[in-house]
Amino acid sequence: MTSFSMGRYIPYDTFVHRLDPRTKILALVLFMIAIFMGQATYAMSFLVEGVILVIAIALYSYSRMKVKVLLRSILSMWFMILFLLIVYMFTPRDASTSHLAFELWGVKVYWEAFLDTARIVLRLILMVMFSLVLTATTRPLDLTDALEWYLTPFKLIGFPTHIFAMMLSLALRFIPTIMDDVDRIMKAQTSRGVDYQKGSLISKIKAMVSLIVPLFVQSFVRSDELANAMESRGYDPNGKRTRYRKLSFHLSDLIAVLLTGAFAALVMYVSIVGFDPFLAWGGLATW
Amino acid sequence: MPITYDSVHFVYAAGSPFESAALNGISLVIEPGSFVALVGRTGSGKSTMAQLLNALLVPTSGEVVVDEFVNSADKKKRSRKLKGLRKKVGLVFQFPEYQLFLDTVEKDVAYGPKNFGASREEALEKAHQAILEVGLDASFFERSPFALSGGEKRKVAIAGILAMEPDVLVLDEPTAGLDPEASREALALFRKINAKGTTIILVSHDMDLVLEAATRLIVLENGKVVKDGDPSSLFEVDLTSYALEEPKVFRFVDLLKKNGLELSPSNIRDVESLAKAIKEAKQ
Amino acid sequence: MKALEVKGLSFSYSGDDSEVVHDLSFSIEEGEYVSLIGHNGSGKSTLAKLVSGLLGFSYRGEISVFGTVLDKKSVRAARRDIGLVFQNPDNQFVGSTVEEDIAFGLENREVPREKMQAIIDEYSEEVGMRDFLKKSPEGLSGGQKQRVAIAGVLAMEPRLLILDEATSMLDPSGKSEILSLIHRLKDKNASLSILSITHDVEEAAKSDRVIVLNAGRKMMEGTPKEVFARSEELASIHLDAPFAYRLASALRAEGIEVPSDIVDEESLARWICR
Known part of the structure; x- marks a missing residue:
């Protein structure tokens, strides 16, 4: 019984679940580009990222994921946020264009430090959200297939994409099995008095050995038997095979790709021309 | 002191989409020195019941009490040092x-006692005793556990638990995958251990084995006890x-x-007692 | 025609002097159901791998499958006639779902995708797993996984089915699921040859012929009746006789002389109550 964890596929049946994994990977890349495009001013940056946040939240709740999980993942980043803030505080800035907030022990702290931190944290949150939507709505195996599809051009230079994909899908197939092994071995050793949580460094290392040795022994047995089973069923890594699993690209995928593509293009366009509607407000334009 | 399950519920992965209830209100008492069999289909909750006994799992509600140790859903009631329970x-x-991982049989068997505070010498002494008890001879002490046959490995693993000198021995499908001869040997061993006063809880779906060995039988279904009694009462079920x-x-x-x-099923446990009963009935 | 013929086979694992299989000869006729029994370590599982070419060809003797002598060149073609079901249900589940696992062998044989669905439907129906096509292995019982393994093998239409302790890791209900499935398959397709490697004597009692292996050598061979009548010899190599044979000899020990031709429970019960 493997426990519930972040980033795991959650088998619901929503519009996002039904999308072609290739669509979802492409959309993820497009959103990433949109997120990391620099904008002319802070105001414009936050406007664009605010819009993306709305999209992310919509997708997030549409995929029936719990906000609790998201909040937990943001909270776990607190240390990084603090670290970023300190780095930005000590980043030298041009005093003529920056806005002084206060002075601390002789160090001039500008408002821009806070804004930069907020912007980077927002970007990270967006990245995490989109990635979570992808992994929660797509079976790992479909991801492998999509990845293999994107790697197809590399076949031309002799990269064995099909072997790579088979390895990935076998690894994915056996993750739950191996997690069960880990669980069972840990329980068995705990019953023999091993403590995996407390104790000195040496006893912790010993505890890990009591887990890792049996895990390896068993994994070797498994892989040996698996190889036999595959070979006896006619598998030849270099041979030609047909494929049962097929990715299918629907109209909804086309629409999704076009929409995200258009959105990313728009964000790129405003970024490149340096468009800023806040210029009209004069004061905001200096930020 | 008996073992007590008091309205124990257990739910796996509570609050996630993978949530599943394994136990739905188990209340029972197991007398010390008894030989109890827990039977039921895969997923009926029998392994969960076993793992609650040494606090590998903590009940979602209710409590399991073994002597002074309380494994309770209520944090305030739960015993602090559960390591003692595992001994x-x-x-x-x-x-x-x-679970074998050390380079010699004796070291692997001594691992448990050492974790529970025995000195090196003491642990080895206990290990040697346990290895002999499961029917392996002294030539096995320094052999590598990885070079043994399947049946011998199983014996070493069981010795590893016996060396901890537990008061209660819980066995989860101990004869799975063994050939008939090895299964019979294992059964004889469990009976011998039980005769010395150790409580034995056998989780199994091998009904022949259960009938031969157990003095009490508990049938589980969907996390509930559906039958509890003398093994010969199986005949009616x-x-x-x-x-x-x-x-x-x-x-x-x-x-x-x-x-x-x-024939009255009450004294029939195995082929021999069945043959006797047939002979008596025919006379 | 002989489905499998093994002549003077001896084999030892590299770096190990002791022979796991020693001068072994036997054959299986087409359509025959043969059980190979022996206790753990008798060399029976090694044999399953040898006859399907999984351990290479560095053995003495000769193995032929439907008349083709196994060697490096012929093994691929010969394997098309052999379907192997292994012991551990988890370690032979290649696909991520039931349907993908059944499809695995078909993909290797380059069966066009359009034809796969019908084959998958047919064989999943055959083993009673049609309603589970989209399920992943984690949610299945051991017996269900083994049924999927059998479907995956059957989909490749083998003429010789080799079961390598296919039921030994299953619970009783899983075991009887698989055994009744095998008998159903045999009834439906009389020309299917089966070699079942097992230590379950109750299962062996229901096959056409039993071969007893001990320390890599053939110790006995014959109909279940002939083999299990020699219960003392079986006991000497740690094998049980099936229940009816054991009860008959326990009755004899009590002084009740059960005739030796009574070998199944039905007739034994009738004989006792006569």
């Missing part, structure tokens, strides 16, 4: 040979509805009944 209750998992097989001797008693010979 008291030895748990042998299904395919226990997969339609075991197939719990995805269990009727013990072979009982199947034959049924067959005799159909042909007009009625």
